[in-house]
Amino acid sequence: MASSFGTLFSVTTFGESHCKSVGVVIDCCPPGLALSEEDIQPQLDRRRPGQSALSTDRQEADRVLILSGTENGRTLGTPIALRVNNLDQRPGDYSAMSHIPRPSHADFTYQMKYGIRAASGGGRSSARESIGTVAAGAVADKILRRKYGIDIVAWVESVGDIVAGAVDVATISRQQVDRTPIRCPDPEAAARMEQRTAQLKEIGDSVGGVVGCVIRGLPAGLGEPTFGKLEAKLAQAMLAIPATKGFEVGSGFAGTRLQGSQHNDPFTAKGDRLGTTTNNSGGIQGGISNGEPVTLRIAFKPPATIALPQQTVDFDGNPTELAAKGRHDPCVVPRAVPIVESMAALVIIDMVMQQQARRAISFT
Numbered sequence: 001m002a003s004s005f006g007t008l009f010s011v012t013t014f015g016e017s018h019c020k021s022v023g024v025v026i027d028c029c030p031p032g033l034a035l036s037e038e039d040i041q042p043q044l045d046r047r048r049p050g051q052s053a054l055s056t057d058r059q060e061a062d063r064v065l066i067l068s069g070t071e072n073g074r075t076l077g078t079p080i081a082l083r084v085n086n087l088d089q090r091p092g093d094y095s096a097m098s099h100i101p102r103p104s105h106a107d108f109t110y111q112m113k114y115g116i117r118a119a120s121g122g123g124r125s126s127a128r129e130s131i132g133t134v135a136a137g138a139v140a141d142k143i144l145r146r147k148y149g150i151d152i153v154a155w156v157e158s159v160g161d162i163v164a165g166a167v168d169v170a171t172i173s174r175q176q177v178d179r180t181p182i183r184c185p186d187p188e189a190a191a192r193m194e195q196r197t198a199q200l201k202e203i204g205d206s207v208g209g210v211v212g213c214v215i216r217g218l219p220a221g222l223g224e225p226t227f228g229k230l231e232a233k234l235a236q237a238m239l240a241i242p243a244t245k246g247f248e249v250g251s252g253f254a255g256t257r258l259q260g261s262q263h264n265d266p267f268t269a270k271g272d273r274l275g276t277t278t279n280n281s282g283g284i285q286g287g288i289s290n291g292e293p294v295t296l297r298i299a300f301k302p303p304a305t306i307a308l309p310q311q312t313v314d315f316d317g318n319p320t321e322l323a324a325k326g327r328h329d330p331c332v333v334p335r336a337v338p339i340v341e342s343m344a345a346l347v348i349i350d351m352v353m354q355q356q357a358r359r360a361i362s363f364t
């Protein structure tokens, strides 16, 4: 079930980079939800290529169409199929590379696994697959906001060695994040990130970065202990995004440099609930949400396809030089922001539904 995700709110994505369409089928979306393309399109617009000079020049409108699962603008509880057509393809860009596996891309491993691959555009390994998760995530996001007051915001924290100032996770909004094309809420750092990305695009090189994310308004009690831990599901979801190389929750790796006395989050009364005075746990303890904001960081590598010449070998082992053609992102993090938010929404809606199923029949 490699293309499916989720236990109760389950999604199956389909499509390759240069096939006719990409999309998703959502199963078990609650019935009666007001849903139209306008609910989904804004997040796809934030993800789409060609949205700024900092992304790939591939131009795709990425207009979503709801094929099934709604009537008169309301969900029926039946499978919702969402489709986006691929329009701007240049398979010719890839013909020279069809015998040369791109270093650090997925050409070699897909070929080894299947004995065949969609050589044009990266096939299923392409970030176009994330259209399905972003479209489904927008539906989950609407339910979480409207019904549960849960909101999710991601932003760019660093590009290469340029690191933004600390973000106030209590107040950061998507509007603030979108004030700069690089999607970094620190304007001074954003300007330097944009300059660095533009310089690297110009010379045909690429750069990585870190995306931060906060999930606010979660009640305590979400997450299934042991193999269904909330952070384990979030890690799986985030590391399923192409080009991810690392995942942190709360204090993450930096927490290893603290002592227990510094790292522990003391409890305190917050109105009618228990909260914590600090949040090194990142809102999760024992795999279960504790009611504090869930804070995540996701590391993205520099995209592999670069125009600068690289010494490598072809599939037959013959030494060759590869200067990749095609239109590629010099840095994926600005476009990864809505993908991270969507993956988080898919995990949380599934956890909410699982917890409601558990509590519906409970003697406590």
Ligand SMILES: Cc1cc2nc3c(=O)[nH]c(=O)nc-3n(C[C@H](O)[C@H](O)[C@H](O)COP(=O)(O)O)c2cc1C
Binding pocket: 056, 104, 105, 106, 122, 125, 126, 127, 241, 242, 243, 244, 301, 303, 304, 305, 306, 327, 328, 329, 330, 332, 335, 336, 339
């Ligand atoms: C939004 C987004 C855009 C991407 N654009 C490109 C790109 O233009 N060129 C490229 O080589 N990789 C790009 N990637 C990354 C590749 O899809 C990914 O590195 C490749 O499939 C290999 O998988 P892996 O890095 O997860 O091992 C992008 C990733 C994301 C999230």
